[in-house]
Amino acid sequence: MAIVRMDNVGIVVDDLDLAVEFFTVLGMELEGRQLIEGEWAGRVVGLSGMRSEIAMMRIPGAPGKLELATYHAPELLGRGAQAIPHTLGFHRVMFAVDDLDDTIARLGPLGGELLGEVVDYRGLVRLCYFRGPGGIVIGLAEDAA
Incomplete structure (x- = not known):
């Protein structure tokens, strides 16, 4: 048994429009946006009453995607936190x-x-x-x- 592919990396953001603009200026393309909600979605991520919006970004002509997500419910945690590279769970x-x-x-x-x-x-x-x-x-x- 082996991994077949890596589909995407997900990042939670507080301002989805600004994040889409940032990654577009970097050179990525917006593949699509959609609202994610409902009982099935909450069961996947373990958040009851979850309601989020995602934007899927891609690199033109290259594999891999970046999923930007913002949560409308429940409320975002850690707003304004500025993690530094040696923080447990740090990501980039x-x-x-x-x-x-x-x-x-x-x-x-x-x-x-x-x-x-x-x-x-x-x-x-x-x-x-x-x-x-x-x-x-x-x-x-x-x-x-």
């Missing part, structure tokens, strides 16, 4: 980009900020961690070759 999604400096400049006006600094790793890759809307953390990497 890493993206390879063709121009790291341009990507950082385009995401900045949407509230993005570097967690540390852009680092050159052994002349192979330039990378950084970047915080976006609602505290989302993404890794950005550019091949140095």
Whole structure:
């Protein structure tokens, strides 16, 4: 028995419209949005009375998707929390980009900020961690070759 594929990574956000805009500026495409609710949905995630909205994002011409979700019920937990990389349960999604400096400049006006600094790793890759809307953390990497 083996894993067949990884379908998506899910991130809970407080402002779905802003998160969709952020990942669109990064270079992803919105595949679709929909409301998720009902008894079946609550049973899947273990939240009675769950009502959420998701936006499925994809990278053009590449596998894998990013599911952005916001919860209308029950109320979101941890609003405003700014987890740092050594926090248990910390998560981030890493993206390879063709121009790291341009990507950082385009995401900045949407509230993005570097967690540390852009680092050159052994002349192979330039990378950084970047915080976006609602505290989302993404890794950005550019091949140095």
